[in-house]
Amino acid sequence: MNFTIRQLEAFREVMRTGGISEASRVLNKTQPTVSAMIASLEEALHFKLFLRQKGRLVARPEAYFFLDEVKSILDRLDHSARIMDQIKDSERGSLKIACLPAAATHFLPHELAVFLKDKPEVQASLIMRSSTMIADMVASQQFDIGLAETPQSRQTIKTTEFNVVGCCAIHADDPLANEPFLTPKLLSGRPAALLFEDHETAIQQRRCFADAGSHLNQRFELQTFQPALELVENGLCYCLCDLLNAETHRIGVRGKSNVRFLRFLPGILSPISILEPAQRPQSVVATAFAQQLIARMSNLNLAQINAAQAAQHSPQLI
Amino acid sequence: MNFTIRQLEAFREVMRTGGISEASRVLNKTQPTVSAMIASLEEALHFKLFLRQKGRLVARPEAYFFLDEVKSILDRLDHSARIMDQIKDSERGSLKIACLPAAATHFLPHELAVFLKDKPEVQASLIMRSSTMIADMVASQQFDIGLAETPQSRQTIKTTEFNVVGCCAIHADDPLANEPFLTPKLLSGRPAALLFEDHETAIQQRRCFADAGSHLNQRFELQTFQPALELVENGLCYCLCDLLNAETHRIGVRGKSNVRFLRFLPGILSPISILEPAQRPQSVVATAFAQQLIARMSNLNLAQINAAQAAQHSPQLI
DNA sequence: TCATTCCATAGATTTTTCCTATATATCCCT
DNA sequence: AGGGATATATAGGAAAAATCTATGGAATGA
Numbered sequence: 001m002n003f004t005i006r007q008l009e010a011f012r013e014v015m016r017t018g019g020i021s022e023a024s025r026v027l028n029k030t031q032p033t034v035s036a037m038i039a040s041l042e043e044a045l046h047f048k049l050f051l052r053q054k055g056r057l058v059a060r061p062e063a064y065f066f067l068d069e070v071k072s073i074l075d076r077l078d079h080s081a082r083i084m085d086q087i088k089d090s091e092r093g094s095l096k097i098a099c100l101p102a103a104a105t106h107f108l109p110h111e112l113a114v115f116l117k118d119k120p121e122v123q124a125s126l127i128m129r130s131s132t133m134i135a136d137m138v139a140s141q142q143f144d145i146g147l148a149e150t151p152q153s154r155q156t157i158k159t160t161e162f163n164v165v166g167c168c169a170i171h172a173d174d175p176l177a178n179e180p181f182l183t184p185k186l187l188s189g190r191p192a193a194l195l196f197e198d199h200e201t202a203i204q205q206r207r208c209f210a211d212a213g214s215h216l217n218q219r220f221e222l223q224t225f226q227p228a229l230e231l232v233e234n235g236l237c238y239c240l241c242d243l244l245n246a247e248t249h250r251i252g253v254r255g256k257s258n259v260r261f262l263r264f265l266p267g268i269l270s271p272i273s274i275l276e277p278a279q280r281p282q283s284v285v286a287t288a289f290a291q292q293l294i295a296r297m298s299n300l301n302l303a304q305i306n307a308a309q310a311a312q313h314s315p316q317l318i
Numbered sequence: 319m320n321f322t323i324r325q326l327e328a329f330r331e332v333m334r335t336g337g338i339s340e341a342s343r344v345l346n347k348t349q350p351t352v353s354a355m356i357a358s359l360e361e362a363l364h365f366k367l368f369l370r371q372k373g374r375l376v377a378r379p380e381a382y383f384f385l386d387e388v389k390s391i392l393d394r395l396d397h398s399a400r401i402m403d404q405i406k407d408s409e410r411g412s413l414k415i416a417c418l419p420a421a422a423t424h425f426l427p428h429e430l431a432v433f434l435k436d437k438p439e440v441q442a443s444l445i446m447r448s449s450t451m452i453a454d455m456v457a458s459q460q461f462d463i464g465l466a467e468t469p470q471s472r473q474t475i476k477t478t479e480f481n482v483v484g485c486c487a488i489h490a491d492d493p494l495a496n497e498p499f500l501t502p503k504l505l506s507g508r509p510a511a512l513l514f515e516d517h518e519t520a521i522q523q524r525r526c527f528a529d530a531g532s533h534l535n536q537r538f539e540l541q542t543f544q545p546a547l548e549l550v551e552n553g554l555c556y557c558l559c560d561l562l563n564a565e566t567h568r569i570g571v572r573g574k575s576n577v578r579f580l581r582f583l584p585g586i587l588s589p590i591s592i593l594e595p596a597q598r599p600q601s602v603v604a605t606a607f608a609q610q611l612i613a614r615m616s617n618l619n620l621a622q623i624n625a626a627q628a629a630q631h632s633p634q635l636i
Numbered sequence: 637t638c639a640t641t642c643c644a645t646a647g648a649t650t651t652t653t654c655c656t657a658t659a660t661a662t663c664c665c666t
Numbered sequence: 667a668g669g670g671a672t673a674t675a676t677a678g679g680a681a682a683a684a685t686c687t688a689t690g691g692a693a694t695g696a
Binding site for chain 3: 669670678681687
């Protein structure tokens with residue numbers, strides 16, 4: 001057949017109001033327009049829905065049946081329109097995120113929480129994996145967004161790179177905590193927590209201590225930075241980590257923290273990337289979240305972390 | 319929102335074929351037309367359904383979701399269109415018929431059977447009532463069509479009147495069966511079956527016999543004509559009845575009948591009407607059936623009944 | 637490199653939609 | 667019976683939309 005949605009809407013309104021004139025007022029159309037719409041609908045159906053008795057429309061039994069059909073169609077249409085509207089505002093959809101340990105415990109969950117606050121219809125999944133696995137999972141389109149150490153450039157992955165700067169975590173009571181920045185010289189001989197031997201950050205740290213002729217006293221070796229920062233929290237050591245780990249730690253403690261994050265020279269950079277599948281288009285939600293994440297990563301800096309930490313100390317001010 | 323059905327159809331086809339060019343061929347539109355339709359659909363949704371990568375359309379995840387919605391809507395629409403098409407051809411609907419005894423056993427069921435032969439989706443109900451009750455039930459819109467003795471004219475009933483002529487039913491072996499027509503004189507003194515005393519046909523019969531100075535020998539008094547004709551079938555009496563009863567009897571016997579229906583003079587007329595509710599419009603099916611019934615009633619005559627009866631005697635000729 | 641395929645854009649044209657003005661029928665009230 | 671109000675239909679024109687032809691750019695494969 002050859003209906004139009006407008007015809008169906010007009011018909012529904014004519015049935016509801018009982019006449020063309022009244023319906024035309026509701027529909028913000030003129031009476032002849034609605035009259036023509038009904039006429040063309042009847043033409044499309046090849047039979048009259050109404051009899052014209054005494055200058056009025058009188059619905060035939062078929063019109064009541066058709067009304068049910070039309071209502072159901074228009075309701076269905078309206079329902080879809082509403083859902084599509086939610087999708088447009090990324091209030092509906094699904095989001096699959098894979099994330100390295102540095103951000104998995106607090107940083108990303110927190111970002112996700114902010115993003116999903118007013119989006120009850122978005123279903124999200126978040127997993128923690130090693131950077132190489134994350135790259136593979138994004139490349140194979142199993143996940144929408146990955147946060148990982150910058151992988152080898154490949155065609156199947158679109159990367160947005162960040163060089164997250166390193167800093168030094170030290171206990172607040174340590175006299176060094178008052179320095180404007182720290183160096184291998186200042187930290188020489190003090191107990192340190194490092195990641196395992198092969199990890200890029202450990203390699204860099206050893207190199208710059210060696211370059212400065214300072215003594216690196218490795219007291220702890222760990223898999224990830226979060227436990228290392230817990231040791232710093234207890235005053236057992238200092239630790240060189242990147243801002244992502246610093247921020248994750250800050251969010252994690254929630255209340256007062258004994259760790260201070262200070263600038264460290266020479267600068268150490270950790271190449272971290274947001275990964276997206278390159279072969280297939282992203283969903284609206286994924287695009288929106290990636291955008292938020294990129295903004296957040298760009299904005300990552302020591303000043304902001306310390307300010308947020310200070311705010312946590314006097315929460316009544318917030 | 320502001321979709322059009324054409325947009326949705328175009329979208330479905332683009333998704334199915336994987337591109338605008340191919341879809342435009344299927345849809346019998348030009349490629350720029352379909353391109354514009356997709357563009358306007360995206361505009362209505364306020365977000366892109368496709369990314370344009372390397373000169374091709376690539377569907378975003380949302381497009382697949384939307385496709386499900388669109389398919390369901392278009393299917394629903396198609397389903398309704400098909401049903402409305404059946405209704406147009408009165409192949410679907412309901413039909414409530416009330417009918418007087420004269421036609422209830424065979425005449426009307428037979429008409430109904432002919433009418434509904436190729437209309438499996440029409441639900442019909444048929445009841446037998448007295449003429450006064452039929453008039454009331456049609457007037458109160460409980461029934462779509464009534465076949466009854468012509469009632470007092472009232473605003474709530476639209477009547478189509480027929481003056482069904484009376485005839486004489488007589489056993490084939492009776493010598494009178496060879497007369498061209500019968501009169502009170504010829505039937506004088508012979509055993510007759512009549513309806514109860516108050517019935518209009520009985521009154522008329524008594525009157526015309528009295529007028530002719532002939533003897534009316536009422537051997538049987540009955541409620542309706544069908545049992546009377548059964549008595550005639552067994553050669554116990556003759557009977558004056560109307561053509562509707564004659565036709566009903568003819569259809570009922572199906573095989574060889576011993577009853578002959580002869581012209582009777584003076585003419586006796588039974589006012590029978592097809593009744594329809596006047597206040598509300600009729601359904602398409604009811605209109606169609608009423609039309610068939612009117613044609614059939616108009617066509618009711620002795621010659622046709624006798625011809626049909628003759629055909630029953632030699633069914634191999636049909 | 638060249639032909640082909642695909643999509644987008646521009647401008648013209650056809651079709652559809654919608655409005656104004658008007659006619660007609662009915663109803664209600666005087 | 668007549669005037670006013672209301673309801674629908676029709677005619678004609680203006681505005682909007684749909685659709686076409688022509689064309690250009692980008693990618694692909696021979």
